[in-house]
Amino acid sequence: MTEKRNFIGQIIAYLFFAGFLGVLSNYPTYSHTTADQATIKLTMNHSGKLKEKCRQRSEEEMAKLPPNMRVSMDCPRERSPIKLEMIVDGKEIYKETLLPFGLTRDGEATAYRRFNIKAGEHRVQVRMKDDVNTEGYDYHFEQTLTLAPSQVMVIHFDNLLGKFVAI
Amino acid sequence: MIIRSTQKLGMKLFEVVESRFSTAFGESWNPFYNLGALSFFFFWIVAASGVYLYAFFDTSITSAYTSVESITNNHFYIGGIIRGLHRYASDAMVVTMTIHLFREFLMGRFRGARWFSWLTGVPLLWLVFASGINGYWLVWDQLAQYIAILTAEWFDWLPFFSAPMAQNFLNEASLSDRFFSLLAFLHIGIPLTLLLMMWVHIQRMAKAKSNPPRGLALGTLAALIILSIAKPAVSQAPANLDRAVTDVQLDWFFLNLYPLLDTVSPGDLWGLVGFITLLIAVVPWILPKGKYSIATVNLENCNGCERCFIDCPYDAVTMQPRTDGMSFSHEAVVRTNLCVGCGICVGACPTATPFRRQTQLVAGIELAEFPLKNLRNEVLQASETLSGTDRVMAFACSECGKDKLARQPGVAVVPLPCIAMLPPSFIDFVISKRLADGVFLTGCETANCYHRYGSQWTEERIEGKRDPQLRKRVPRERVARLWTSAVNGGRVQQEIKQFRSRLRDVGPMRDDYASMKQSLSFVSSETGGNIHDTD
Ligand code: HEM
Ligand code: SF4
Ligand code: SF4
Numbered sequence: 001m002t003e004k005r006n007f008i009g010q011i012i013a014y015l016f017f018a019g020f021l022g023v024l025s026n027y028p029t030y031s032h033t034t035a036d037q038a039t040i041k042l043t044m045n046h047s048g049k050l051k052e053k054c055r056q057r058s059e060e061e062m063a064k065l066p067p068n069m070r071v072s073m074d075c076p077r078e079r080s081p082i083k084l085e086m087i088v089d090g091k092e093i094y095k096e097t098l099l100p101f102g103l104t105r106d107g108e109a110t111a112y113r114r115f116n117i118k119a120g121e122h123r124v125q126v127r128m129k130d131d132v133n134t135e136g137y138d139y140h141f142e143q144t145l146t147l148a149p150s151q152v153m154v155i156h157f158d159n160l161l162g163k164f165v166a167i
Numbered sequence: 168m169i170i171r172s173t174q175k176l177g178m179k180l181f182e183v184v185e186s187r188f189s190t191a192f193g194e195s196w197n198p199f200y201n202l203g204a205l206s207f208f209f210f211w212i213v214a215a216s217g218v219y220l221y222a223f224f225d226t227s228i229t230s231a232y233t234s235v236e237s238i239t240n241n242h243f244y245i246g247g248i249i250r251g252l253h254r255y256a257s258d259a260m261v262v263t264m265t266i267h268l269f270r271e272f273l274m275g276r277f278r279g280a281r282w283f284s285w286l287t288g289v290p291l292l293w294l295v296f297a298s299g300i301n302g303y304w305l306v307w308d309q310l311a312q313y314i315a316i317l318t319a320e321w322f323d324w325l326p327f328f329s330a331p332m333a334q335n336f337l338n339e340a341s342l343s344d345r346f347f348s349l350l351a352f353l354h355i356g357i358p359l360t361l362l363l364m365m366w367v368h369i370q371r372m373a374k375a376k377s378n379p380p381r382g383l384a385l386g387t388l389a390a391l392i393i394l395s396i397a398k399p400a401v402s403q404a405p406a407n408l409d410r411a412v413t414d415v416q417l418d419w420f421f422l423n424l425y426p427l428l429d430t431v432s433p434g435d436l437w438g439l440v441g442f443i444t445l446l447i448a449v450v451p452w453i454l455p456k457g458k459y460s461i462a463t464v465n466l467e468n469c470n471g472c473e474r475c476f477i478d479c480p481y482d483a484v485t486m487q488p489r490t491d492g493m494s495f496s497h498e499a500v501v502r503t504n505l506c507v508g509c510g511i512c513v514g515a516c517p518t519a520t521p522f523r524r525q526t527q528l529v530a531g532i533e534l535a536e537f538p539l540k541n542l543r544n545e546v547l548q549a550s551e552t553l554s555g556t557d558r559v560m561a562f563a564c565s566e567c568g569k570d571k572l573a574r575q576p577g578v579a580v581v582p583l584p585c586i587a588m589l590p591p592s593f594i595d596f597v598i599s600k601r602l603a604d605g606v607f608l609t610g611c612e613t614a615n616c617y618h619r620y621g622s623q624w625t626e627e628r629i630e631g632k633r634d635p636q637l638r639k640r641v642p643r644e645r646v647a648r649l650w651t652s653a654v655n656g657g658r659v660q661q662e663i664k665q666f667r668s669r670l671r672d673v674g675p676m677r678d679d680y681a682s683m684k685q686s687l688s689f690v691s692s693e694t695g696g697n698i699h700d701t702d
Binding site for chain 1: 187188190191192193194195196198254255258259262313316320323329330331333334337338340341386387389390391393394397398400408409410411412413414415416417418419420426429
């Protein structure tokens with residue numbers, strides 16, 4: 001049994017399908033950021049200070065522990081959560097408390113944030129606090145940055161230098 | 168209730184469009200009836216073109232862009248066309264897969280034992296999208312940069328990573344080869360997993376159509392080649408992480424959700440796609456399953472002929488060594504968790520013949536809640552409502568057919584879960600017993616049968632190409648059939664009208680045929696399952 005077919009109809013259908021693929025595969029063009037914007041990426045991988053200081057175990061405590069674990073110093077490994085803030089032109093645009101990685105919270109706290117801001121001059125401040133046992137912020141960054149349109153500026157915490165740097 | 172009516176309405180829309188396509192392509196080439204097969208076909212095009220591209224692709228981040236440019240521009244026309252095929256066949260796969268999903272949903276082909284195909288379809292969605300997005304990443308142009316940063320930021324929301332993935336893409340200085348090479352390998356790994364899952368997806372279907380008919384395949388391939396020449400797939404400007412991406416040309420088939428990341432948080436997007444995925448996945452369990460009856464084997468009537476095993480479209484019948492000491496070597500066994508209750512096995516069984524006495528009318532295989540006895544009673548009762556010389560007994564598939572046959576005097580309608588549940592001997596029975604002057608069968612279009620092979624098997628049984636065959640002595644002018652979709656109710660009415668006028672022309676049944684059958688009827692079934700119903 002040969003089926004009835006209409007080849008003109010098929011060609012129209014194929015052209016329509018190809019056109020549909022060709023167009024939606026490329027258009028409409030999408031504007032992710034506008035040309036007058038720049039990007040700041042704030043990032044950090046940093047271990048906070050230990051949450052608790054090491055302390056001497058008492059005799060009684062030692063007795064309770066299994067013999068192979070009787071170490072006189074008790075050093076909890078949990079680290080402080082880290083408070084991180086960014087202020088641009090006097091306005092706070094980011095504030096977060098970052099937890100150390102890992103189930104026992106003894107790893108690094110990490111941050112990554114991307115901000116689109118208008119190109120031009122901006123006063124940028126970053127503050128970080130990595131110790132629950134002290135008052136106030138432990139690290140400060142303050143700089144006037146001039147951002148060209150579409151420029152990507154990375155402000156990251158350099159663990160060797162122990163401070164934030166903008167590159 | 169609302170879902171049911173949306174389903175109905177959606178299916179109507181599909182049918183209207185599809186019937187147009189059937190006119191142009193013919194039923195068997197109709198793309199809507201080959202969506203799964205087309206998805207497979209596109210996969211093979213993508214795979215074959217991918218091998219070519221990969222052979223010339225440089226997996227280091229510094230040379231990836233130039234290597235792709237070189238394939239596009241320096242390989243005479245071949246490289247460009249192959250790149251175009253690779254892209255557009257991937258896009259096409261998204262299209263056919265999406266329509267396939269909607270269609271299977273609207274047709275309700277996820278109910279009951281068919282949950283398996285539905286559920287194994289869900290990971291295919293993710294794998295197709297992952298493969299495509301991963302592919303765009305490798306070109307390392309502006310689009311790739313956009314994808315890299317947004318995908319990394321999106322994944323960083325998940326609590327698995329010790330350091331944010333997005334830190335790999337801070338600026339040009341932070342870029343490393345390691346991560347990029349990993350992506351290049353994933354572009355083999357993910358599609359291979361996709362292929363494996365596609366294979367799993369069709370495991371529960373007997374004779375799954377995973378290749379489109381040649382005419383359709385060639386036409387589609389030609390369309391893709393022409394598209395690749397008319398609108399070549401090219402790279403955008405090279406990636407430069409020191410500069411933000413502004414305007415970018417998106418492939419909306421794959422990247423349609425990415426713009427959302429500019430307005431909603433990564434967590435919200437995870438919520439959205441997670442919710443959609445879950446919603447799709449649970450469809451077979453939250454929507455009404457529909458009532459259907461499972462097939463059961465009556466061993467004393469089964470002679471192990473294998474017809475039910477061959478005809479079941481869902482691989483739900485297996486043949487196993489005889490357990491009851493009868494002299495046959497095998498017996499049919501139904502795997503109840505695979506059976507969808509279509510009854511096609513009943514129509515295939517040689518022992519399913521209405522000429523047997525009432526007490527003995529038990530076939531080797533039967534639907535537990537719709538035994539042949541009941542079917543015969545329905546036929547007998549339906550016959551009583553008819554009078555005249557153009558009486559028609561219509562058997563219809565209840566999925567696509569019942570509604571096509573609006574009630575009308577002179578036509579009795581007997582619905583079946585699938586038209587192929589009707590053993591051909593019933594046609595003989597109706598005509599020889601003068602229960603009607605003609606028998607009309609209607610079911611789905613052959614290439615688009617709700618139970619996959621119901622119309623085709625029936626057609627072949629009537630034409631004598633498939634067991635059990637309709638006996639040769641049944642006057643063919645008294646048997647009509649029409650395989651068409653539910654929207655074509657008008658055509659069915661017209662066909663019936665013409666059939667009835669032909670019946671009037673033929674006049675009443677010849678006595679000799681009837682009396683011959685009379686003497687043969689109610690043959691004693693001492694022969695057990697060995698009734699011959701072929702001439
Ligand atoms: C890569 C994508 C996919 C491919 C290549 C594919 C392929 C196929 C093929 C070849 C068939 C058999 C058609 C037949 O012979 O009757 C099929 C059936 C089916 N597919 Fe897919 N499919 C894909 C995605 C999906 C998705 C996303 C879903 C839904 C979540 C889905 C649900 C179904 C259902 C319900 C059936 C019918 C099962 C039945 O008739 O019992 N598929 N598919
Ligand atoms: S009713 Fe018969 S043919 Fe249909 S799925 Fe069940 S065993 Fe297979
Ligand atoms: S006799 Fe009937 S039940 Fe037995 S194998 Fe043949 S078709 Fe199947």
